[in-house]
Amino acid sequence: MPRKPNYNRDDLIERARDLFWRQGWAGTSLKNLEAELNMKPGSFYAAFGSKDALFALALEKYASDGANRLRQLKERHGPLCALQRFPAMVVNNPESPAKACMLSRTLLELQASEHPLAELANQHLLKMEAQFCELFTHAQALEEISTKHRPDVLARRYQSDLLGLRVSAERNDVDAGAIAAEIAHDLSAL
Amino acid sequence: MPRKPNYNRDDLIERARDLFWRQGWAGTSLKNLEAELNMKPGSFYAAFGSKDALFALALEKYASDGANRLRQLKERHGPLCALQRFPAMVVNNPESPAKACMLSRTLLELQASEHPLAELANQHLLKMEAQFCELFTHAQALEEISTKHRPDVLARRYQSDLLGLRVSAERNDVDAGAIAAEIAHDLSAL
DNA sequence: GGGTTTATTGAGCGATCACTCAAGTATATA
DNA sequence: TATATACTTGAGTGATCGCTCAATAAACCC
Numbered sequence: 394m395p396r397k398p399n400y401n402r403d404d405l406i407e408r409a410r411d412l413f414w415r416q417g418w419a420g421t422s423l424k425n426l427e428a429e430l431n432m433k434p435g436s437f438y439a440a441f442g443s444k445d446a447l448f449a450l451a452l453e454k455y456a457s458d459g460a461n462r463l464r465q466l467k468e469r470h471g472p473l474c475a476l477q478r479f480p481a482m483v484v485n486n487p488e489s490p491a492k493a494c495m496l497s498r499t500l501l502e503l504q505a506s507e508h509p510l511a512e513l514a515n516q517h518l519l520k521m522e523a524q525f526c527e528l529f530t531h532a533q534a535l536e537e538i539s540t541k542h543r544p545d546v547l548a549r550r551y552q553s554d555l556l557g558l559r560v561s562a563e564r565n566d567v568d569a570g571a572i573a574a575e576i577a578h579d580l581s582a583l
Numbered sequence: 584m585p586r587k588p589n590y591n592r593d594d595l596i597e598r599a600r601d602l603f604w605r606q607g608w609a610g611t612s613l614k615n616l617e618a619e620l621n622m623k624p625g626s627f628y629a630a631f632g633s634k635d636a637l638f639a640l641a642l643e644k645y646a647s648d649g650a651n652r653l654r655q656l657k658e659r660h661g662p663l664c665a666l667q668r669f670p671a672m673v674v675n676n677p678e679s680p681a682k683a684c685m686l687s688r689t690l691l692e693l694q695a696s697e698h699p700l701a702e703l704a705n706q707h708l709l710k711m712e713a714q715f716c717e718l719f720t721h722a723q724a725l726e727e728i729s730t731k732h733r734p735d736v737l738a739r740r741y742q743s744d745l746l747g748l749r750v751s752a753e754r755n756d757v758d759a760g761a762i763a764a765e766i767a768h769d770l771s772a773l
Numbered sequence: 774g775g776g777t778t779t780a781t782t783g784a785g786c787g788a789t790c791a792c793t794c795a796a797g798t799a800t801a802t803a
Numbered sequence: 804t805a806t807a808t809a810c811t812t813g814a815g816t817g818a819t820c821g822c823t824c825a826a827t828a829a830a831c832c833c
């Protein structure tokens with residue numbers, strides 16, 4: 394009986410994610426989204442409910458894609474090498490709409506107003522940190538690195554450095570590749 | 584002949600800086616500013632010209648205050664110790680309106696739209712980096728650290744780590760003090 | 774093809790945005 | 804005290820914000 398939508402939902406979410414990633418939450422208006430997704434307001438709200446709901450979907454997509462890339466890196470090169478390659482990968486990817494981390498950006502933008510999306514972004518960051526922790530744990534089990542530091546402490550620091558790298562990468566006058574290489578090199582000393 | 588304004592301009596800039604620092608550029612409306620500064624729109628525009636002009640003044644104030652704090656730290660404890668104490672100082676200061684760096688926050692928020700304030704924030708970040716570089720140079724001259732790394736490379740990395748620290752400090756579930764201590768400790772190994 | 778169901782359309786809602794300006798008020802000099 | 808010169812006031816500007824909804828169009832089952 395029904396009529397099918399003439400769009401691919403996942404494709405729309407991906408395009409919205411890229412737009413939000415580039416322009417941020419406040420910087421992306423519904424006009425922008427309607428233009429990018431080729432949707433009139435009625436269709437938009439029928440499909441997603443609200444701007445914030447779509448932003449939440451975009452965050453999920455962002456986080457899961459990142460986690461998958463890291464997982465693939467680990468399967469190919471092992472845990473330590475994955476952690477070493479990840480910073481450069483993130484910073485050099487020419488397809489990504491921005492260098493900065495969408496999660497930290499959202500957190501910074503919306504934390505002060507206690508917007509639910511800030512808390513959502515933080516939860517995704519926690520999951521990322523847990524994934525890093527797993528990799529450090531695994532690297533210690535394989536004796537790729539020593540066990541003199543706790544893996545959760547290593548993960549916390551690694552994530553912090555990564556966030557700094559990605560802020561730096563957003564700047565014009567900074568050689569982010571060099572910083573990425575330093576972060577990778579530091580891991581060899583563990 | 585004239586009538587004097589019944590406010591202290593520097594005080595207004597400071598209060599505006601704190602509000603912008605907490606809420607960001609888009610997150611701070613003129614209504615917010617009028618309430619915080621106790622000014623009606625007419626007075627506001629007579630005094631500052633525009634929201635962006637005041638934001639620029641707030642950035643200057645933010646940057647020069649930070650530079651002064653670091654300078655004082657150096658005069659009291661020497662260059663290396665200043666660099667070691669600075670991260671914890673920035674993260675633990677209970678008076679600061681937010682933990683995150685206002686410069687990097689502004690950069691992340693406005694870079695994509697090529698807003699002039701993003702470039703201004705970046706220039707202040709460059710000045711910060713230069714100040715770090717001076718301190719590393721001085722620390723090498725005093726033989727507090729070795730000369731095996733170039734001071735500009737050390738400064739670039741130090742700033743990146745500091746930016747990461749300050750993003751992490753904005754999160755609820757992260758012990759930023761611990762990360763700050765690690766950054767300080769790493770400097771001892773130079 | 775008829776009837777049902779859902780998607781699409783786009784004008785337009787109230788609220789808020791940064792900002793303006795004419796009128797009123799206080800302070801200085803003459 | 805009179806006048807000139809600011810500063811202050813606050814209603815109101817057009818533009819844009821996220822969002823709604825009644826009307827229309829398309830795809831399915833029978």
